[in-house]
Amino acid sequence: MEYTDVVMENFTCPKHVGEIEDANGVGQVGSPACGDIMKIFLKINDNGIIENASFKTFGCGAAVASSSMATDMIIGKSIEEAGKLKNSDVVDALGGLPDVKIHCSVLAAEAIQAAIQDYKNKKA
Amino acid sequence: MEYTDVVMENFTCPKHVGEIEDANGVGQVGSPACGDIMKIFLKINDNGIIENASFKTFGCGAAVASSSMATDMIIGKSIEEAGKLKNSDVVDALGGLPDVKIHCSVLAAEAIQAAIQDYKNKKA
Amino acid sequence: MKRIYLDHAATTPVDPEVVEVMIPYLTETFGNPSSIYAEGRAAKKSIEKARQQIATAINADSREIYFTASGSEADNWAIKGIAMKNKAKGKHIITSQIEHHAVLHSCEYLEKQGFEVTYLPVDEVGLISLEDLKNAIRDDTILVSIMFANNEIGTIEPIKEIGKIVKEKGIVFHTDAVQALGNIPVDVKDLNVDLLSLSAHKIYGPKGIGVLYIKKGLPIDNLIHGGAQERKKRAGTENTAEIMAFGKAAEIASEHLEENMTHMKTLRDQLIEGVLGKIPLARLNGHPEKRLPGNANFCFAYIEGESILLSLDVIGIAGSSGSACTSGSLDPSHVLLAIGLPAGVAHGSLRLTIGKSTTPEDIDYVVNNLVEIIQRLRDMSPIDAD
Amino acid sequence: MKRIYLDHAATTPVDPEVVEVMIPYLTETFGNPSSIYAEGRAAKKSIEKARQQIATAINADSREIYFTASGSEADNWAIKGIAMKNKAKGKHIITSQIEHHAVLHSCEYLEKQGFEVTYLPVDEVGLISLEDLKNAIRDDTILVSIMFANNEIGTIEPIKEIGKIVKEKGIVFHTDAVQALGNIPVDVKDLNVDLLSLSAHKIYGPKGIGVLYIKKGLPIDNLIHGGAQERKKRAGTENTAEIMAFGKAAEIASEHLEENMTHMKTLRDQLIEGVLGKIPLARLNGHPEKRLPGNANFCFAYIEGESILLSLDVIGIAGSSGSACTSGSLDPSHVLLAIGLPAGVAHGSLRLTIGKSTTPEDIDYVVNNLVEIIQRLRDMSPIDAD
Numbered sequence A, B: 001m002e003y004t005d006v007v008m009e010n011f012t013c014p015k016h017v018g019e020i021e022d023a024n025g026v027g028q029v030g031s032p033a034c035g036d037i038m039k040i041f042l043k044i045n046d047n048g049i050i051e052n053a054s055f056k057t058f059g060c061g062a063a064v065a066s067s068s069m070a071t072d073m074i075i076g077k078s079i080e081e082a083g084k085l086k087n088s089d090v091v092d093a094l095g096g097l098p099d100v101k102i103h104c105s106v107l108a109a110e111a112i113q114a115a116i117q118d119y120k121n122k123k124a
Numbered sequence C, D: 001m002k003r004i005y006l007d008h009a010a011t012t013p014v015d016p017e018v019v020e021v022m023i024p025y026l027t028e029t030f031g032n033p034s035s036i037y038a039e040g041r042a043a044k045k046s047i048e049k050a051r052q053q054i055a056t057a058i059n060a061d062s063r064e065i066y067f068t069a070s071g072s073e074a075d076n077w078a079i080k081g082i083a084m085k086n087k088a089k090g091k092h093i094i095t096s097q098i099e100h101h102a103v104l105h106s107c108e109y110l111e112k113q114g115f116e117v118t119y120l121p122v123d124e125v126g127l128i129s130l131e132d133l134k135n136a137i138r139d140d141t142i143l144v145s146i147m148f149a150n151n152e153i154g155t156i157e158p159i160k161e162i163g164k165i166v167k168e169k170g171i172v173f174h175t176d177a178v179q180a181l182g183n184i185p186v187d188v189k190d191l192n193v194d195l196l197s198l199s200a201h202k203i204y205g206p207k208g209i210g211v212l213y214i215k216k217g218l219p220i221d222n223l224i225h226g227g228a229q230e231r232k233k234r235a236g237t238e239n240t241a242e243i244m245a246f247g248k249a250a251e252i253a254s255e256h257l258e259e260n261m262t263h264m265k266t267l268r269d270q271l272i273e274g275v276l277g278k279i280p281l282a283r284l285n286g287h288p289e290k291r292l293p294g295n296a297n298f299c300f301a302y303i304e305g306e307s308i309l310l311s312l313d314v315i316g317i318a319g320s321s322g323s324a325c326t327s328g329s330l331d332p333s334h335v336l337l338a339i340g341l342p343a344g345v346a347h348g349s350l351r352l353t354i355g356k357s358t359t360p361e362d363i364d365y366v367v368n369n370l371v372e373i374i375q376r377l378r379d380m381s382p383i384d385a386d
């Protein structure tokens, strides 16, 4: 198991940690593989653009780094675009992840989808 | 497998190698364990004293050293005494032999007995 | 950046004295110990000296010492060798739930081959119960394998008492003493063991060399067949350099056992007191007293182990979340589950193991930084600590 | 006294460049490759480099290279691992009568466990017959194991052709290439092999480190169970120092293969011509051309092998009477018996194997002295040479 420098950077100095007080989309998922938990907070404006995103994660280094990277990637994007974010996009942006840690990036993609769904549910 | 210095000495510069032209007791034995062969020549005088002894051996280092040591040990002895020479006496005189090489000393003791028997048979 | 290495249970740096002993066997004395010429005889003589050093360290006869390539190989050999040798007598094996994977996975493999294995549970501090053991023994039990000291939580099992029970029943008894050697006294005669596994790299020797002690006369199948090395019991050209290294390392370990134990215990207690005193919701895993002098194992609620390790690594501290050889696996430690921790908690474990070169300042540095790291990770966690 | 070492098939001195590569892994870079902190990652990265060096040397993918503790372990693993994995499919194995004991004794052990083994004969120069092989293959044949080059008589088997036959039948094919690496080209793709054993100490690396090449995707049981090392296929903390050494040794061996082969062949032919030309009743064992470039194996009628060896040793020459690992046994070589020599003649064999540092002067010295030694021993023999 060997993390890239990008992973380590995003782990040691993660971006967007914490809760967004006025989040209007919140998603939490857990990994069946390891029991870890990731929670994503989104602040989406009326045009469907993600103005801000943050996370809280109980998990491994890859989970923290994926959370950091994924939230960073979707800020400024529309929820349609953000909803299409694939875990492989996160992995690529991190410069790769060890095989056994791919599922941690899946967690990030799923948490974002869950948060968008939460926003949609609330709006509906 | 580690040979003592005495074994190596008796192997590299064996005493009493060769045939005795006028031998009156000759014994040859083979080792069932390894297929090697030892031949002992004795010159026994009328008082039953071994005046000279020699050997020819097709065998390992321990066999050559045992032949050398054993012939050296019996020269000057009576055939009664020589007949009692045990392989363990040879082993002791050699300062020991590796376990798998004990049978080579047995060969020497048996060859001497065979040579004495040959002498007795001829006399009888 | 200065590194503080606190993972001596995973492996140790090789003692410079030990390195020195090895070098000639890579250069001049390169002969094959099985060869009869001078180069071979010199190599042979040397490894017999090393064998004697190991024998002395565990109060055995040198003819009872068989070199292997690792503690894992020694464990595999002991378990499979006894099982295969005695399968006509019986097919039942007793071990514990907290064994090293070398023992556990060997047992699991044997289960696939038709053997039955009882995995004894342990209590909340990691001790097996002698009653459980007695109850588990059956007429067809051919082997009991219980580790001397656990590599994760450091708990020391009552091997001598176990040995007595097992011996009375005439069953073969193996103990994995890989973590014991150099840390606590190991005496095969006192312990009543038939087989005992050791590994050099845990006692400041090189990786890749182990020993299986086999009591004189004990019948056992070979694990590695071939040449006549190791009294025909374990084939393969002898790893002369590492054998010499193991001999020397064992000698040094026994000679300095008392002082090393005192040193490690003092620092371990400083570490445990510091962590439990300064970090909320921290717990010590394993037995409070019957534990390896260098071992401290903690759980921190609401955080995950790897995150702690990475955070420590970044500031120069090397620690582990359990056994090194299962990193890469996502499952929580089988040992922590066996002492009753829920999976979530077991995920947040940290093992710090002290060595000869550890200082009180190292411990202070670690404790202070750990306080901050745990706080930072908890702040990041979605699980509510209240 | 200057020593002339002519037993490179038994073991080789470690190349100083290789020793240099090892040392850091005994000192600074002592981490456990399975650990996630810096020390562990550094070790892990290094052994992956060594794995790649070995892979390159035999034209494999680095993920097909599994480190073991010896050539013997690699052989044991290949044979037993395939047998155990496939025992439901069939229990028949084909090998040859001249394999290394690591293969033969593994097969014999499996016979005790209910497997059936066909030991193919060889002709008078040590070659197996492809016809024999084809005829021996049965519906329940699960494994064919034929060595690449024989360690005693140096004969090189037609591995590529064997591989083709075996592959067509969908049977697993293993070859013991311990004597081949560094002496002749070894290319797993060209050879059609599924498994291939290697050992470092035959190519100027240290003793105690081997490799089993396992073709990608080939199912095989573990021989040593435990931790997750070697992609979960071979447990035990990695022998980092010796792994690095093996990598380097393999790299050097491939880079200099052509020149080494030429060097060895020239001296070998000088030796063979000298001995056969000057010593009556001497014969060369093994194939005249299809033989290892460094191997010469002779029989001298009416004398015993050990006596020759001791006599050579006394004057500074290290040679062997066959394989090193069976010295201590009284039986004549199974290889020499297999090529049809009577036991008495087989007892009088001498193997001289040439290495990188051997010189033409060494060969002259050996030949001249051998003439005298053989004469002296024959004079001592009771068997009549006429």
Ligand SMILES: Cc1ncc(COP(=O)(O)O)c(C=O)c1O
Binding pocket: C235, C236, C237, D009, D010, D069, D070, D071, D072, D073, D075, D100, D102, D147, D149, D150, D151, D176, D178, D179, D199, D200, D201, D208, D209, D210, D325
């Ligand atoms: C052909 C062959 N196979 C296997 C081996 C065993 O290798 P190792 O000594 O590394 O166990 C050897 C040499 O000893 C050999 O020559």
Ligand SMILES: Cc1ncc(COP(=O)(O)O)c(C=O)c1O
Binding pocket: C009, C069, C070, C071, C072, C073, C075, C100, C102, C147, C149, C150, C151, C176, C178, C179, C199, C200, C201, C208, C209, C210, C325, D235, D236, D237
């Ligand atoms: C208790 C225990 N047994 C066995 C082993 C295996 O030893 P090795 O790494 O030498 O295979 C270890 C360490 O890895 C251990 O801690």
Ligand code: FES
Binding pocket: A031, A034, A035, A036, A059, A060, A061, A062, A063, A101, A103, A104, A107, C330
């Ligand atoms: S999120 Fe659980 S292992 Fe990465």
Ligand code: FES
Binding pocket: B031, B034, B035, B036, B059, B060, B061, B062, B063, B101, B103, B104, B107, D330
């Ligand atoms: S006499 Fe044959 S081995 Fe010694």
